[in-house]
Amino acid sequence: DQQVKQNSPSLSVQEGRISILNCDYTNSMFDYFLWYKKYPAEGPTFLISISSIKDKNEDGRFTVFLNKSAKHLSLHIVPSQPGDSAVYFCAASDGTNFGNEKLTFGTGTRLTIIP
């Protein structure tokens, strides 16, 4: 049972435009959500997170939106840059504000930024 779903395995976006990556979850106990970025042959690196008490968190070019009623979150990258090309994983946790307990990951979306 896939509790965190990323239905788009890949996404291509023109450089300078907005990239929108989507994530859906089924477990209503999840209260902390994270996005990780992964380059080939490297481990995932933390990008941005959001607690369920918020509906938006912004960090530079990256913004995460959370819609709890729809059990949906999205990552917006604007403007997109070639260095953003990577696999992006959505992850969710229940239990703590830091979301540092057991993380459940989605299957990832491969983002390609076209110069």
Place this chain on the structure above:
Amino acid sequence: EAEVAQSPRYKITEKSQAVAFWCDPISGHATLYWYRQILGQGPELLVQFQDESVVDDSQLPKDRFSAERLKGVDSTLKIQPAELGDSAMYLCASRQTNTGELFFGEGSRLTVL
């Protein structure tokens, strides 16, 4: 900059053989995780340690997998015997206590022939 160290980076083995992976977390990180990522899927938690104690190993196939963190610092994940379906990237992560952020190592890619 402190990193999570893993070795080996790549391992090719034949089925029924034993394999072992090593992880050295960032100094001071009490919580250590082993994840498995099969190609095309997201990472799945195998085992979580708090210091030397196992906190969660519910997803660890205990008939063939074992993990230890004897002194609460570095950790070893062992598979014996390896099966074809074990081919995957094995990721180690450690957690920064005050922020909760997970730091991943570069992973150990296992290919079982």
